[in-house]
Amino acid sequence: MQRYELPIKKPIFANLQAMAVVPNGHDTAAGHYNERQMKISERITGMASSPIRKLTPLADKAKAKGIRIYHLNIGQPDIKTPAKGLESLRHIDRTVLEYSPSQGFLSLRRKISEYYAGYGMDYSPEDITVTTGASEAVLFAFLTCMDPGDELITTEPTYANYLAFADVAGVKVKTLKTHIENDFALPEVEHFEELITDRTKAILICNPNNPSGTLYGRKEMKMLADIVHRHGLYLFSDEVYREFVYDGQEYFSAGHFPEIAENTVLIDSFSKRYSECGIRVGALITKNKAITQGVLKLCQARLSPPLLGQIVAEASCGEDSAYLENVIGEYDKRRKVLIRELSAIPGVKVSTPHGAFYAMAALPVDDAEKFCSWCLSDFSYEGESVMMAPANGFYITPGLGANQVRMAYVLKSEDLQRAAFLLGKALEQYPGRIL
């Protein structure tokens, strides 16, 4: 390989005694240091990369070659943000973009309280902490309720980022397997109870579920309420897809069960409801005062949630209810399109989601991660390809979900149709196809 002379930038303080950069570890001219020094943490080394975003470098390369990529990998809707939200920015009359209160603006917490009243839940503004997205709410719930070595029970496949936050909190995640064959139904009570030990502090549920799209109804939520009540566990209920429920199903929140008011921590977000993922505004909601006070310490440490996002979120709450009805109708249409198109591809098995905007599919391939990578690096059809999230990253048990992918039906119907078409073409050409 040819070598090029790179222009060398001269440090401006050239008279400082410059020494060669020291490689990691061992004896150096400068002294001795041990194996662990200048090594990043085991916590991070052992942390899995996000299955939703880890193939992004391959997608970027494909785009650089001029290939159009249909993104089914990430729950980034193309639905418009409420006009009132956007208008609030255009008419901003502040001259200083200052810190907001650590727990969020009271005016926004009042709006959230009103929103919950509409769902028949009585949460006062004092029960509500505004967070930097639901992500921060999950992290703060984990940090506040669990110590290193404590155990958390959830289902798998699970939202992969929970695992990263559990790693940060030093918490052990124990999982119950759910299966594509029965649309990832919640396991029975005895399976949960088998996992409970002296170190178990909480159950985490995502309803409607990301990544499976499964909706847990009244029976399932009552079962969970009974378990956490009986065993004195916290119930973290991530309900950011609360609105997105189809087929005439009714929604039951963990907040609808008064007997577990002290156990329950709701995780919420404006991201999906109002198609404003970028504003980074979520909420942690609980009647448990000890948790709220503990969370406040973390909130104060990070000073405040995003000011501008809160302004948009509050304005979005004033949007006409027709906005959400339209959005839900649109997702329902897309869901049907995706399921129909995927079901028509030979060898593809797709689950039937009743909530959120994700579907899991089993593909006739040797390894879904390899296939998803191949779609970006080695495949295109008429200058286009498709990006999906390999499902192995949503499972904890090694080997599970190896032939599955998660797809977000957040693109408009024509694009979903085209993406499914491209997937079919890719499967025809993929060398690792299993017949």
Add this chain to the structure above:
Amino acid sequence: MQRYELPIKKPIFANLQAMAVVPNGHDTAAGHYNERQMKISERITGMASSPIRKLTPLADKAKAKGIRIYHLNIGQPDIKTPAKGLESLRHIDRTVLEYSPSQGFLSLRRKISEYYAGYGMDYSPEDITVTTGASEAVLFAFLTCMDPGDELITTEPTYANYLAFADVAGVKVKTLKTHIENDFALPEVEHFEELITDRTKAILICNPNNPSGTLYGRKEMKMLADIVHRHGLYLFSDEVYREFVYDGQEYFSAGHFPEIAENTVLIDSFSKRYSECGIRVGALITKNKAITQGVLKLCQARLSPPLLGQIVAEASCGEDSAYLENVIGEYDKRRKVLIRELSAIPGVKVSTPHGAFYAMAALPVDDAEKFCSWCLSDFSYEGESVMMAPANGFYITPGLGANQVRMAYVLKSEDLQRAAFLLGKALEQYPGRIL
């Protein structure tokens, strides 16, 4: 006490079997659970509350009584955000407020790279990760570079929120005392080396320093560079007040020392530079690829930094250099006003800060936290009072700084003068005054 009949909200799912809320721990009708269950974490129980914000409830009460409070407790400038930053919101042409890339917009990272070039530092956009404020940059640096049980060395008094993030990371903080008598000068090399053990992974420095306002010059920074180089330690250098340097002093960044390029992690923020603390946009900057890649895992887990804040930050970079010159001149003026006014109060000893916008003062009181609380709850003069941050929260060693407060000179000169006047009046009346 009289009892009132409160209107009872009927749960909408009244036919669910409602049970009484279970008190913490022990046997219940529902079963048995252990002492640790339904208890928040020891990590949070043991975490100190922010000294900057913990008296906020008292301030809120005073305000509710109609008392005007001068806030010297928090570094929230009244300086206007750059017009270009605000204009970027008024002209926003997006219809969907979507996620941004996990490591931040490339266009913003390019601006940051250009900004560093102006300081003679060669950081490419790939070396720069956009974070949700400098707070997140600190947390991510800790989590990525240190495991639980590892040790971090810093000076005290220290920025209190570092301690909360160290608690989250499970890291032990070891401190070197600095003293108001010599304007909190950096201790000599042997004091640092005495603290280094096999578990020491990093030194953390804040320059110019919050809370002391001390500026570490070339000699001090070179000493730190030598130490981290010799011992194979990371150097976390929080430089969010980089611009705010007075008395003709020159600024030396940890990034100016090429021999520690792999050791150095710079923490940066737009908050103070452009008086836009609310946008929550900071940055973690390092040439160490392993750290950048590790940090990316955490960035992907929390999806993305604030979209709107990044738009404002990028637009603010286009502001005329006169903006910052004016701001620095204004702070310098305020600094002189505050020092002059405080020095004139009998019994008050104030340090001379050469950077940032904080000053530490020793007060003639029994206990500065009691005094600060008293100023809010029991004192007012002509309907006004003053809020300061008790300095004990910035010290780790119990007992240190008990008579000290941190003051931010972020208010305009007339207000600072008035605040100092009110402090004098409060000291005259305070029952715990030490003569």
